Amino acid sequence: MREFLEIMLQKDGYEVHCAADGLEAMECLKERKFDLVITDIRMKPVDGLEVLKQTKSLSPSTVVIIISAYASTETAVAAMKEGAYDYLPKPFKIDEMRNVIRSALLSRGQDAPARPREGPLYFGCLIGESSPMKKVYELIEKVSATSSNVLITGESGTGKELVAKAIHGQSARAKKPFVAVNCAGVPESLIESELFGYRRGAFTGAGADRKGLVEAAEGGTLFLDEIGELSPALQVKLLRVVQEKTIRMIGDTTDIPVDVRIISATNRDLEQMVIDGRFREDLYYRLNVIQLRLPPLRERREDIPLLADHFLAKFCREFGKDIRKISSYAMDILKSYDFPGNVRELENIIERGVALESSSIILPESLTLAAHKRAQRGRVESDGPVLPPDGMDLDHYLADMEKSLLVQALDRSGGVKQKAAELLGLSFRSFRYRLVKYGLSAAEDSE
Structure with a gap:
């Protein structure tokens, strides 16, 4: 492992010095200063925690990464308290180690070979550089150049309002208001007055004229979140806004022209709701001029x-x-x-x-x-065993699995039973009992 890391890091452009054990490492630390130390945790006669303490004592700015096959919360906490930068379990992925090293060096202001990122990392308030998000960014840019209505679909919590804000911010309406309305968050008895406003005396408590949210978005963007929650009566009134570009306040007899772009969002299947008769087909098609699907995480x-x-x-x-x-x-x-x-x-x-x-x-x-x-x-559900159509002998299956894991633990520990027992979370006595139970003790002793 030490030789492998040396070759890998030298190829990445780092100057590397290796020590065979903790004592040799501590002598190296006394002779020169290092930017980064990578140490195993279980070593004799000096373990990795002692190397960590010595490193921080001699050079507090040196960052230390601990690696170990014997992962435990107690060890991790102890290492963090002593100032370790990170704690990686074996086996680790090469890219994971590279990223941790890069982050560790950057954390102390040290230059590290830069790996350029592809594509946008931030797009307005959106964060992501995955392929699905790059497609979202591309569509936002195309949609923003138009004044068409947009329907954003996706599961709850995917950031639909952030996408709506990004579209508004990239559009010619960016300097005008962005007004967001959660259709599921306003009681049905109040949503009409919230959207369209009312005249003084229209109902009990209406002591003065009040402008609605549609009119408040004049010249800008009206974002209707959870559009599928609108009642049929409100759907009719919204259709008038979309088609005629006018609203009528509660208690008024005249229409007021409005210039708003409507972006709506839903986590429900509106198309199925149209089929079921729960959402107006004409409104659906007018809102869904351009559809933008947000991928789940x-x-x-x-x-x-x-x-x-x-x-x-x-x-x-x-x-x-x-x-x-x-x-x-x-x-x-x-x-x-x-x-x-x-x-x-x-x-x-x-x-x-x-x-x-x-x-x-x-x-x-x-x-x-x-x-x-x-x-x-x-x-477990995705990677676990599948029950055969004709059933199975569960006891026999579990015995075979247990025996296989015992053999793997012995192989990984080089035949050292104490280490093999630790790998399986067993006491030494329990481990030996299982070896005898499956006839593995004699074979292991003979080796």
Whole structure:
């Protein structure tokens, strides 16, 4: 592993020095100053935590990355408290190690070989550089050059209002008002007066004329979120706005001309609602001149680290905390999770993580527990065994699986039973019992 990392990092343009164990590393640290130290955790006679302490004592500005096959929360917390930059489990991905090294060096102002990003990272208030988001950006630019009505579709929490704001901000109406209305958030008895306004005396409590939100958006953009929640009566009145470009205030007999661009959004299947007779077909086609679909977060997983880092910085500023990054363990959990609540759920998870974390790095335990459990359950459901059509002998299957894992643990530990037991989270006595149970003890001893 040491030789592999040396070759990889030298090819990446770094100057690398290697030490065979902790004692040799500590002697090197006394002789010269290093920008970065990568150390294993379990070494004899000096372990990685001691190397970390020595490094920080001799050179506080040196960043330290800990790697280990024996991952545990206690070790990670101990390493973070001693000043480690990150804690990576074995086996790790090459690109993951490269990214952690790059981030670690940049965190101390050190130049690192730059890897240029492709495509836009930020587009207005939108964040992402995945292929699905690049397509969204391209469509926003095309749509913004027109005055056509736009229907934004996508699951809840994907950022439909941000897309609407981006379209407005790129358009010729950018200097005019952007008025957002959540059709599901206003009681049905009030939505009409909110949208169209009313004249004095139109109903009890109407003591003065009041302009509606449609008129307030004059010259600009009216964003109607959750458009599928409008009642049939309101759909008729909205159709008049779309077709005639006029509104009629409650309690008035004259029409008022309005110049607004309508961008609507929904997480419901409006086409199916039209078929079911729950949404007007003529209104649907007038709102859906151009449709823009926002991908759910599970279809753009490569954007999760970008979004998570953005929210981390945001909430660190809000809470006045100095949390440098999200640990690799925690990021792996986030990247493997399907996020039924999409970007909004990710934001809430990071907010909770920042609020609960007491160290300088977000650890898995600070993430929303439900997210971690669902991520684990999702992996089991997607990668787990499939029950054969004719059934199976479960006891025999589990025994074969247990025996296979015992053999793998022995192989990975080089035949050292104590290490093999630790890899499986077993006591040494329990591990030996299982070896005898499956007839593996004699074979292992003979080797």
